[in-house]
Amino acid sequence: DGGITQSPKYLFRKEGQNVTLSCEQNLNHDAMYWYRQDPGQGLRLIYYSQIVNDFQKGDIAEGYSVSREKKESFPLTVTSAQKNPTAFYLCASSIGTTPGKSNQPQHFGDGTRLSIL
Amino acid sequence: AQSVTQLGSHVSVSEGALVLLRCNYSSSVPPYLFWYVQYPNQGLQLLLKYTTGATLVKGINGFEAEFKKSETSFHLTKPSAHMSDAAEYFCALVTGGFKTIFGAGTRLFVKA
Numbered sequence A: 001d002g003g004i005t006q007s008p009k010y011l012f013r014k015e016g017q018n019v020t021l022s023c024e025q026n027l028n029h030d031a032m033y034w035y036r037q038d039p040g041q042g043l044r045l046i047y048y049s050q051i052v053n054d055f056q057k058g059d060i061a062e063g064y065s066v067s068r069e070k071k072e073s074f075p076l077t078v079t080s081a082q083k084n085p086t087a088f089y090l091c092a093s094s095i096g097t098t099p100g101k102s103n104q105p106q107h108f109g110d111g112t113r114l115s116i117l
Numbered sequence B: 001a002q003s004v005t006q007l008g009s010h011v012s013v014s015e016g017a018l019v020l021l022r023c024n025y026s027s028s029v030p031p032y033l034f035w036y037v038q039y040p041n042q043g044l045q046l047l048l049k050y051t052t053g054a055t056l057v058k059g060i061n062g063f064e065a066e067f068k069k070s071e072t073s074f075h076l077t078k079p080s081a082h083m084s085d086a087a088e089y090f091c092a093l094v095t096g097g098f099k100t101i102f103g104a105g106t107r108l109f110v111k112a
Helices: none
Strands: A004-007 A010-013 A019-025 A031-037 A043-051 A054-057 A064-066 A076-078 A087-094 A112-116 B003-007 B010-014 B019-026 B032-038 B044-050 B056-058 B064-068 B073-078 B087-094 B100-102 B106-111
Touching: A004 A087, A010 A019, A019 A031, A019 A087, A019 A112, A043 A064, B003 B087, B003 B100, B010 B019, B019 B032, B019 B087, B019 B106, B032 B064, B032 B073, B044 B056, B044 B064, B044 B073, B073 B087
Parallel strands: A010 A112, B010 B106
Antiparallel strands: A004 A019, A019 A076, A031 A043, A031 A087, A043 A054, A064 A076, A087 A112, B003 B019, B019 B073, B032 B044, B032 B087, B056 B064, B064 B073, B087 B100, B087 B106
């Protein structure tokens, strides 16, 4: 079955440590996204990528970094500069963002819950 | 500016009762509207979407929503709530391009 796989499901970060969250999709989607979810705040966009080797900052990119070296992979690194990283992180993908494709929904992984040790 | 407002962060209904979750949007261009559901510790799943055409949209699990341009609303309804409907529901807006704007979510509680 096609879908999005996020790993690990739970992750703990020590002070001063960078951690990387994995996101892989086999839907052949062009666009991929990372969201942060905090209680009562909905989803906030961290980074997005419309094509391979290209990505853009979202609304809350500070303290995060991404790469898009392959179409199916979009890992997120939470750096030590992110002072409040405890949250639920969701990766999503969609067919594309060009006219004619942007009316299609996003598909989500099951998330990674990051906590501070 | 585009925005989505979900009225009520929490809604509680009895099993078998009508479910009504409210969503209002603001958009300067014709919107694409979505409802997603999220169960605990899971990602979001698409319930239904409105792009163009028929304004009453049917989705999975007996849910439906009606697009009302004059009221800038896209409320989600289900005639009879089931215990398994307890979850968080998100209304979302796309106005062309890459960005999906999500509402803050409404948590639905279903009482036996």
